[in-house]
Amino acid sequence: AQRVTQPEKLLSVFKGAPVELKCNYSYSGSPELFWYVQYSRQRLQLLLRHISRESIKGFTADLNKGETSFHLKKPFAQEEDSAMYYCALSDNQGGKLIFGQGTELSVKP
Amino acid sequence: NAGVTQTPKFRVLKTGQSMTLLCAQDMNHEYMYWYRQDPGMGLRLIHYSVGEGTTAKGEVPDGYNVSRLKKQNFLLGLESAAPSQTSVYFCASSYREGTEQYFGPGTRLTVT
Numbered sequence: 001a002q003r004v005t006q007p008e009k010l011l012s013v014f015k016g017a018p019v020e021l022k023c024n025y026s027y028s029g030s031p032e033l034f035w036y037v038q039y040s041r042q043r044l045q046l047l048l049r050h051i052s053r054e055s056i057k058g059f060t061a062d063l064n065k066g067e068t069s070f071h072l073k074k075p076f077a078q079e080e081d082s083a084m085y086y087c088a089l090s091d092n093q094g095g096k097l098i099f100g101q102g103t104e105l106s107v108k109p
Numbered sequence: 110n111a112g113v114t115q116t117p118k119f120r121v122l123k124t125g126q127s128m129t130l131l132c133a134q135d136m137n138h139e140y141m142y143w144y145r146q147d148p149g150m151g152l153r154l155i156h157y158s159v160g161e162g163t164t165a166k167g168e169v170p171d172g173y174n175v176s177r178l179k180k181q182n183f184l185l186g187l188e189s190a191a192p193s194q195t196s197v198y199f200c201a202s203s204y205r206e207g208t209e210q211y212f213g214p215g216t217r218l219t220v221t
Binding site: 004006009032034043044045046049086090093094095096097098099100101102 | 113140142144149150151152153154157159165167199201203205206207208209210212213214215
């Protein structure tokens, strides 16, 4: 079964500390993975996708097929990074997204 | 461009009442989706559409119906609302499979 797991409901760090939001997936095939972010009172928006292999707002994510993971990392967290982060897997039948449960990141001053 | 818009933003229903949520997009996207967001469960797909006149079931379709009569609109209907349908509903659209989905601002629905 296709599934996305984000084991941490809440991650709390201090400003300037490194951040890693975990995401594991199960998918039979070649996955397309995304990270979406929802800032307070705003709509979900794409943060990054594994195909583009780019860094957005200092965040990076590497697809590890051996460990079936797509963890999101940032070396130095900022207060404005506080938000809900969702890992998502694209089901290539109609482009449906399968979301993880979400991790709330709280960056304290 | 307004992107993806949703109407209404908030609604309170009594059990058994019906309502329709409207999603509109002005990006000429083929694909449209309805999700519900519940605490601790992430977003779950209710129904989706891969083009005008088409609809398909997602993960949690029971109690909902949809229609895509025009390419730019995707309607979500609740025929007989239940408290379990209290949630935040998000609409999204995308150009094609595997591309970025653009989300609406959400509709907060409470069923009492």
